[in-house]
Amino acid sequence: MSAHSHVEKELVNPGSFHASGRLKGVLFLCALVGLAATAGAFFTDTLRAWPSFLINHFYFLCLGLGGLFFAAIQWLTGAMWSAPVRRVSESFTAYLPVAVLTTVVIFIGMHDLFHWTHPEVVKGDIVLEGKAPYLNEAFFIVRNCVFLLAWLFFSHKMIGNSLAQDQDPGNYRFNLKNRVLAPIFLVVFGFGFTFTSFDQLMSLDPHWFSTMFGVYAFAGLFYSNLAITCLLTIYLRRKGHLKEFVNENHLHDLGKFMFAFTVFWAYIGFSQFMLIWYANLPEETGYFLRRMDDAWMGFSLVLFFGKFILPFFWLLPRAAKRSESRLMIAGIFMLIAQWVDLAWLVQPEFFKDGPHIGWIEIGMFVGFAGVFGLTVLRFLSKNNVVAIGDPRLQESVFHHHQ
Numbered sequence: 001m002s003a004h005s006h007v008e009k010e011l012v013n014p015g016s017f018h019a020s021g022r023l024k025g026v027l028f029l030c031a032l033v034g035l036a037a038t039a040g041a042f043f044t045d046t047l048r049a050w051p052s053f054l055i056n057h058f059y060f061l062c063l064g065l066g067g068l069f070f071a072a073i074q075w076l077t078g079a080m081w082s083a084p085v086r087r088v089s090e091s092f093t094a095y096l097p098v099a100v101l102t103t104v105v106i107f108i109g110m111h112d113l114f115h116w117t118h119p120e121v122v123k124g125d126i127v128l129e130g131k132a133p134y135l136n137e138a139f140f141i142v143r144n145c146v147f148l149l150a151w152l153f154f155s156h157k158m159i160g161n162s163l164a165q166d167q168d169p170g171n172y173r174f175n176l177k178n179r180v181l182a183p184i185f186l187v188v189f190g191f192g193f194t195f196t197s198f199d200q201l202m203s204l205d206p207h208w209f210s211t212m213f214g215v216y217a218f219a220g221l222f223y224s225n226l227a228i229t230c231l232l233t234i235y236l237r238r239k240g241h242l243k244e245f246v247n248e249n250h251l252h253d254l255g256k257f258m259f260a261f262t263v264f265w266a267y268i269g270f271s272q273f274m275l276i277w278y279a280n281l282p283e284e285t286g287y288f289l290r291r292m293d294d295a296w297m298g299f300s301l302v303l304f305f306g307k308f309i310l311p312f313f314w315l316l317p318r319a320a321k322r323s324e325s326r327l328m329i330a331g332i333f334m335l336i337a338q339w340v341d342l343a344w345l346v347q348p349e350f351f352k353d354g355p356h357i358g359w360i361e362i363g364m365f366v367g368f369a370g371v372f373g374l375t376v377l378r379f380l381s382k383n384n385v386v387a388i389g390d391p392r393l394q395e396s397v398f399h400h401h402q
Helices: 003-010 021-044 046-077 086-108 126-131 137-167 173-200 213-238 248-279 282-290 294-315 324-349 359-382 393-399
Strands: none
Touching: 021 046, 021 359, 046 086, 046 137, 046 173, 046 213, 046 324, 046 359, 086 137, 086 213, 086 359, 137 173, 173 213, 213 248, 213 324, 248 282, 248 294, 248 324, 294 324
């Protein structure tokens, strides 16, 4: 028997993943704790509640949207290596309908989050008056709804095609449909996510602007998506669902991407900072000066070392990218670092006295994480954990067994 036929024989559909009642119970408890913390925050301290909600809303929106982005680039490029792990990333898109609800909450809290929504603030301010055709409530709501609905449409079509391909593995028409849809989605994603990051994060300081901010936000999106994709892949592999499909070579590929986007995030962050520092324009430098004063300097250093320096050296050795335990530590650390980054972007616009991280911020994060986890588990319990109909699956598993 040839090596190729031996591998083919082992490619048995692993089926869906049915989580233990204990895991579901933990996630459900997290969701309840988060709901209680959110309600308590809005009743006791709205000044902290709204920024915390925005941070967690954007964080988990990026995880859900990042899953669709990851899948789209695999279809577009015809990547072989990712075939066994693509369905893992697809599962994150199950959260996107929840993001619709959290976006509506952001609309409700616009006056508490964004200064430019107050006419008395805009009146007489030459900068805000000039931006008013773009920064106004009606247009803000319309464009954010349009982009979110567009992402939901592409998610429904492309993930639907991926699942349909499992039912008809010998006919690749669904895969070909996604190869047509993927580049269209990526264009929509590029414009939509850029404007969404401008609206929901950059406009917290409506006087400041950076043409690189959308790329910076994207770097964080893919950085965190790679981390959570790696974590869930390892978890499912340890549970036996991906054991025959994913080996240390696939993990090595994920680890290389995690390492690369650690560097990419640092490169974009430094480039944005360096250009603003060099130009030294008052309307631009104020944004960073607030984050470099005594109250925030320590937090800024934590971000730099935690999101770049430590993951960089941790993932630098080849062995680290092939080790489940080291990749899990890196993935958890990177997910925490991404949350810290969003807190660094949001909180200085509300708290000049330094970071606020307490029961409100942690409680909301736990709640969002619980809901996210439940939506992902529900997806994986209804569908195959591997895209068994992917035409590149045999090649990927065979190639990585050489």
